[in-house]
Amino acid sequence: MGLVTEMEYRNRRERWRFPGRGNAWLVPLVLLIGIAALDLSTGEDFRTISWVILVPSISAAVCGVGTTVAFTLLSLATYLAVDNVWPHEYRAGLPDFLLLAFGGILAVIASAVRVRRERQGLHMRDIAETTRRTVLRPLPPDWAGLEHAGVYLAADTDARVGGDFYDIQPGPHGTRVLLGDVQGKGLGAVETAAALLGTFREAAYHESDLVTVADRLEVRMCRHRGHTAALGRYDGDRFATALLLAFPKDARDAVEVINFGHEPPLAVGPRGVRPLPGGERLPIGFGDLTGGAAPGAGRGPAACRERLDEDETLLMVTDGVTEARGPGDVFYPLLDEVARAVAADPGRAAPRRLVRLVREGVLRHTGGRLGDDTTVFAVRRLPEPQSEPRRPSTTGRPSPS
Template identity: 70%
Template sequence: MEYGRRRRQLLRVRGRSIAWVVPLLLLVGIVLLDFNTVEQFRIISWIVLVPGIAAAICGVWTTAAFSLVSVVTYVGVDDAWPEQYKAGLADFVLVALGGVLATLASAVRVRREKQILHIQDIAETTRRTVLRPLPSHWAGLEHAGVYLAADVDARVGGDFYDIQPGPHGTRVLVGDVQGKGLGAVETAAALLGTFREAGYYEQDLTVVAARLENRMLRHRSHTAALGRGDRDRFATAVLIGFHDDVRDAVEVVNFGHEPPLAVGPRGVRELPSGDGVPLGLGDLTGGLPPLHRVPLAADETLLLVTDGVTEARDEPGLFYPLAREVDRAVTADPRRAEPGRLVRRVRDGVLRHSHGRLADDTTVFAVRRLPEPVGEAPERGRSPT
């Protein structure tokens, strides 16, 4: 379907479709070739290709029009030849039947495309519900994020991220639900809903982490009771807290996720790794992951990715070297540590490394403090967002 979308864009000029030009040129070419070849080389029956091409790229009525024009043209061109060189009734039936079948095929194609576009609209609405749009400067943070679904038609998956301001600072959550499909999307939505409430009201980040763990267990129990195969589902995640009164450090709770990278003019360093188990598996260790307080300079950006980035492979099977590539880019130009540039750099690097063949949903999210608090900060104690 992605191919079909690009095809339609290529066949438009100034917003108007020019798809009809292709079958028209084919029609004219066949007629001219038939008139400019010897009598023994009659190709007018090839005109059956015209409605066939129209069925692939044009609408139903345009295809029907080309089917009719092809029949009329066939009759006119064939009658212009002497009797002994006429193609005859059999080829006429071929052209007429080809036009009817091409029109039916065009109707089926157009209907199918409308259905797929409708499904994609639903998927896009679902994605926006899970990954709600945020302004680039929000709650004292500058951020940028990109989500690439492994299934380009579905556009949705289990990756998630969000920023929640509140009276106790700003919290950031990035994660990846195990598995694919609507079950993973539903789990991501459940975790984000809990994060948006707990991230606003709870003062202690460890309490937010506990609420997320409990939500994962409750959600899994509920879906299992419904007879769905989500009994073993879990999610890796990184929970980060930015305090308003502590601007040189952040709090990090890592649920078995890829370790965040602190990216700045002085290079790249790795924050505490996923020393805890994923969400939903806390009963295996009897507790939550530890909370780490780590320094973060004002000019450093936190880069968080899902395993679609670190597990992207090239043709020989080598993984994408995230830290090395980011360090090389920032060393060459320190401005690439800005969230927007950093996200674009990683996104392009992953797609180039994997030749566009993503094996898993891929999320790249970058965030850093703004130099001065923005207008949202005074409103944090009024109403949750």
């Protein structure tokens, strides 16, 4: 996921504090030298030294405040030096000097305003990144016995945050995984995603039954909508599609799946690609339509336990992938692309390589123009640790033959 890290933020601030990174300060310097040389090489009927007023203006556009001040002073000094070379009757004189000084002051002010706005913009991006990391918290490598990889691409590249979410939660009853997509965009979708993730992290740890975890998510959505309604924000139509998975401790060749109206996960391995069915439910937030999992209602449908070999990776995506449109308004062929790639190279079933394959495929298919937030997440069980073989006893010595 392309991100603005804290180090990049500091580097960008330093970029405008000293002559620009990438030698941007060379542009006004070359312009200053060129104007002075042109003025000295032309006759008295064609004086160009007054054009030096362009130098602070260019500096204000590409350099920092300190550099703009330096070029303003250098321009004034160059003006005096070059103008005094000419006889008195051909000098541009005091009026142009005052004009240059006034233009330099305006350039410094303009540079200060530009730098301030840029820093505010970087600060807002940093806040968006912090929000994204709060919702999509970083996952440690090989977390909870799973090899995992994920990428999140926001359709709004400035906001860098949306309604897609995923997480892994280990617990005493096994490892649970959640991936989902909140309907809508903006802060409302982010708030809903954060509410669902908070409930998942608690329920997935404490509840022994995956169905109970699913019911808790449905109740949380109802409570969240009631809270936003009490605040005067209509959120009654908000819902989320999601996949809720469990990797039981007692069965390493199985996974439990509850599907809240989402695209089914794909089991990807050396033997091919197959969609996994799941305990089908309506999207989170529609449970009251069937009388299940709403506050005070009974339990929802049971989870579906499916076979999952240890060399198979579970690939999960949001509709930003399945509904990505390319030339001719054609949807991205996820299943065909993955099946073709894994058939040519079974090693591509590894989570990291698989996520990279889908990410690059979607960006290539859409020409980099994403119409919706896009999340790709893949998990695979880590091999069961092997106990170390016992070392031979060295307490006694064999008798010599």
